[in-house]
Amino acid sequence: WRDAMNAEALFDREDLFHPVPKEARSGLIFLLDDGWDVPIGTVGNDNDRHFFGSVDPNKDKFARYGSTPAERLKGISQAVKSMGYAGVGLWISPQEYAEEPYKAESSEEYWSTRAKWCRDAGVLYWKVDWGAHDYDDEYRRLISECVKKHAPELLVEHAVVQKPLSHNHGDIEKFIADRSKRTKKQMEFSDVIRTYDVLEPFDKVCTLLRAHEALEYTGEHCGKGYVNGENLYAICSALGLTTGIMNYNKEALACINWQ
Secondary structure: OHHHOOHHHHHOOOOOOOOOOHHHOOOOEEEEOOOOOOOOOOOOOOOOHHHOOOOOOOOOOOHHHOOOHHHHHHHHHHHHHHOOOOEEEEEEOOOOOOOOOOOHHHHHHHHHHHHHHHHHHOOOEEEEOOOOOOOOHHHHHHHHHHHHHHOOOOEEEEEOOOOOOHHHHOOHHHHHHHHHHHHHHHHOOOOEEEOOOOOOOOHHHHHHHHHHHHHOOOOOOOOOOEEEOOOOHHHHHHHOOEOOOOOOOHHHHHHHHHO
16 A cells, blocks of 8 residues: 555556545645555565655656656655645654654654654644654654744644553453543643554444543643544544544544544
8 A cells, every 4th residue: 555655646546545525635635654655665674664754755656746846745745735735644653654763862853853754845744654763762752842943833643652452451440540641641741642552342432442531631731632443433523522534434424424
């Protein structure tokens, strides 16, 4: 699927990634998911994970939009808006491209530069997911602080990266306690917390528990306090959560209309 994150598949045809009717798109951010900034053929294993984190639209996949990262980001942003969406969002890996041993000072410059690229391009959203520092909440905080300083209109979403079911992590009570603690920490600096990947038939109960853990900590000491319940549309509507439309259907359209 990473190879499908290219200009031709995304913007030259409507049938692959644009099932939402045009009249319902104006309030939606169209998010380029995992794969948009890595070379063709990237698998995501130990041999090529260093390709992630560039925040630079791959020059082969998006060559039509310019010769620099900033130009390509702006071209993508304009293409998304021309299709009727509010703007573009980007999947972000919490690591630096071909990263050397992590140093806070160099990382601040790295993420500040990319925040400025996205500010100037009109990017609206970063979905910060897995990468070399996905379990490092202070690194995630650094990313958010760089964005707030240089691109304050850009929303940053974080998540506790986890397997779909809690028992996959061993000691369930310990894992849930640790997840709740990490969720609280992320709520301090996140614009949005994502409840993360779930698995049927336990998707509803898992989302409810994770949403509870996040909503429990909303308040004056938190970031913007949004919680993204992904594609559990009824739960998102009932609890006032934001939504990640990963499988479009009538329930998704009802959720859009409700919001």
